[in-house]
Amino acid sequence: MTLKVVEGDYQKKSKAVLVVDDDIEAVRLVAEALKMDGVTIYKELSGTGAIATIQELRPRVLIIDINMPRIDGIQVAEMAVSANPAAKIILMSGDFDAVARANRARVAVHAVVDKPVPVRQLRRFVREALGLPREN
16 A cells, blocks of 8 residues: 655655655654654555655655565665665664564664654654754
8 A cells, every 4th residue: 555645845855754664653653753853754554655655756764664564674675775775774663573684684774773663763863864963
C-alpha cells in the first residue's frame, strides 16, 4: 500500500525525509516529531512504495522500519543505496533480533534505533544527516 503524503514544503528537497513503516501510527508519530525541524516529510506504508518514492524523489534521509511484509527495511535500504547513494538511512525496529540483523547487514546506515523511537535521538540523527545546526 502506498501513501503518497507530503508534509512541509514540497520544493525543499534539500530537507526531504522519507518515513517508511507498515504501521500508520508509527509513521504519524515520527512525522509529527520531525515537523518542528522544518523538513519535508514523505510517508510510505510499504517497502514497495518506498522504493518507488526513493527512485522518483530521491529524499536526503530515509527512516525505515525493518520488519515489514514482502520487502523488509534492510532490503529497502540495500536498494536505496544503489538508487540514491547520497541518502542517509536510519533503520528502526522494536524487535531486538531485527536490530541485531540490521547491525550485521552490509548496508551503510547512519543509525539503527529501537522502537519506540526516542524522539530526541531521532531528531538529532535527522538533523545531523541533513547538516542542520544542532538544537540547543
